[in-house]
Amino acid sequence: VTLPHDDLAVAWRDARLPTAGVHLDTAACSRQSTRVLDAVAQHARHEAEIGGYVAQVAAEPLLRQGRAALGGLLGATADDVAFVESATVALTLLLACWPLGAGATVAAVPGEWGPNLAAFADRGLTLATLPVDGAGRVDLEALPGWLASTRPDLVHVTVVSSHRGVLQPAAEVGSACEQAGVPLVLDVAQALGHVDCDLLTRGADAAYGTSRKWLAGPRGVGFLAVRPGLAGQLVPVAPAASPERWPAAAGLPPAQRLESAEAHVAGRLGLALAAGEHLAAGPERVRARLAALGRMARGLLDGVGGWSVVDPPQEPVAVVTLAPPAGVTVAETRARLLTLGVVTTAAGPERAPREMTGPVLRVSPHVDATVDDLEVLAAALAA
Ligand SMILES: *Cc1c(COP(=O)(O)O)cnc(C)c1O
Numbered sequence: 396v397t398l399p400h401d402d403l404a405v406a407w408r409d410a411r412l413p414t415a416g417v418h419l420d421t422a423a424c425s426r427q428s429t430r431v432l433d434a435v436a437q438h439a440r441h442e443a444e445i446g447g448y449v450a451q452v453a454a455e456p457l458l459r460q461g462r463a464a465l466g467g468l469l470g471a472t473a474d475d476v477a478f479v480e481s482a483t484v485a486l487t488l489l490l491a492c493w494p495l496g497a498g499a500t501v502a503a504v505p506g507e508w509g510p511n512l513a514a515f516a517d518r519g520l521t522l523a524t525l526p527v528d529g530a531g532r533v534d535l536e537a538l539p540g541w542l543a544s545t546r547p548d549l550v551h552v553t554v555v556s557s558h559r560g561v562l563q564p565a566a567e568v569g570s571a572c573e574q575a576g577v578p579l580v581l582d583v584a585q586a587l588g589h590v591d592c593d594l595l596t597r598g599a600d601a602a603y604g605t606s607r608k609w610l611a612g613p614r615g616v617g618f619l620a621v622r623p624g625l626a627g628q629l630v631p632v633a634p635a636a637s638p639e640r641w642p643a644a645a646g647l648p649p650a651q652r653l654e655s656a657e658a659h660v661a662g663r664l665g666l667a668l669a670a671g672e673h674l675a676a677g678p679e680r681v682r683a684r685l686a687a688l689g690r691m692a693r694g695l696l697d698g699v700g701g702w703s704v705v706d707p708p709q710e711p712v713a714v715v716t717l718a719p720p721a722g723v724t725v726a727e728t729r730a731r732l733l734t735l736g737v738v739t740t741a742a743g744p745e746r747a748p749r750e751m752t753g754p755v756l757r758v759s760p761h762v763d764a765t766v767d768d769l770e771v772l773a774a775a776l777a778a
């Protein structure tokens with residue numbers, strides 16, 4: 396494998412403070428650009444100068460550009476996008492506002508993200524298991540028949556999973572759901588800024604995610620995009636703003652009523668800018684380099700020091716997971732790597748409790764990573 400778009404790597408690295416070591420942890424939290432850091436600080440200063448709510452009004456055109464940029468990546472308009480605090484908040488809020496009857500059923504794959512399963516359970520939803528192939532991807536041949544016989548109230552798909560480098564065929568799932576008349580919700584927390592997420596035009600009704608991972612925005616900010624057909628059915632519950640309780644909400648598009656009135660506005664601006672930087676870098680170029688980095692990392696790391704790659708080797712994502720050799724502890728290895736300046740994640744089975752049997756070491760480079768970076772990790776794992 397060769398890595399495409401070295402210029403992108405250089406530009407991405409030059410736009411940031413130098414890393415103290417080897418950062419291979421995008422799936423947890425990426426490195427923000429200096430411009431994003433400055434924009435966040437500048438808005439905070441502006442709040443101190445002219446007043447928080449005055450500064451917010453002044454920032455509204457930029458916030459709207461941010462909603463438009465996120466919407467554009469998702470196949471939605473600015474009006475369909477709400478800024479929220481995190482992906483977790485987005486899902487909880489969406490489910491709380493969705494008038495699903497008692498005993499409603501949500502369908503998900505066995506590898507669904509653990510906290511999402513918890514959100515389904517807390518909302519009183521019954522879980523149905525989507526048919527999957529050997530790698531845990533939705534089985535597209537079986538899906539139409541399964542939807543017709545099971546008739547779930549909604550389907551939920553995590554487009555790229557956090558615990559394993561697996562890309563779900565979300566567009567194809569979208570057309571099957573559309574044909575079956577079943578709403579589809581997508582978790583794109585690991586997908587936006589990483590793989591193609593133009594999915595709200597292709598059968599998905601809502602998509603949500605987070606700023607700090609592949610988009611490299613600030614922490615503590617997320618987004619929720621809802622197509623008008625579903626947004627119009629939602630019944631806002633606090634902290635979302637219903638027009639009955641909060642007259643100013645009447646002027647907002649239905650999706651934006653889901654935004655908390657009080658917010659880290661500077662962080663939202665940072666996300667808006669990060670989404671703009673992603674668009675300027677060229678999403679297709681970013682995807683191509685990340686896919687190549689994932690494949691390269693798997694080829695380079697599989698078998699090193701007895702660690703084995705869990706993901707399908709060719710999966711076009713830069714989430715790479717390794718299972719430890721017998722007698723080696725993932726958490727201890729992660730800590731040892733950190734002492735060498737190499738940042739990775741130890742991912743425990745709680746991330747996908749219906750699929751994982753033990754912890755894995757997760758490696759997730761962004762576009763600035765080089766072969767040398769991966770070789771540093773390989774050498775450290777071999778030692
Ligand atoms: C990180 C992650 C989330 C949660 O995002 P937060 O912004 O931390 O709430 C949800 N789903 C997946 C697949 C994730 O990787």
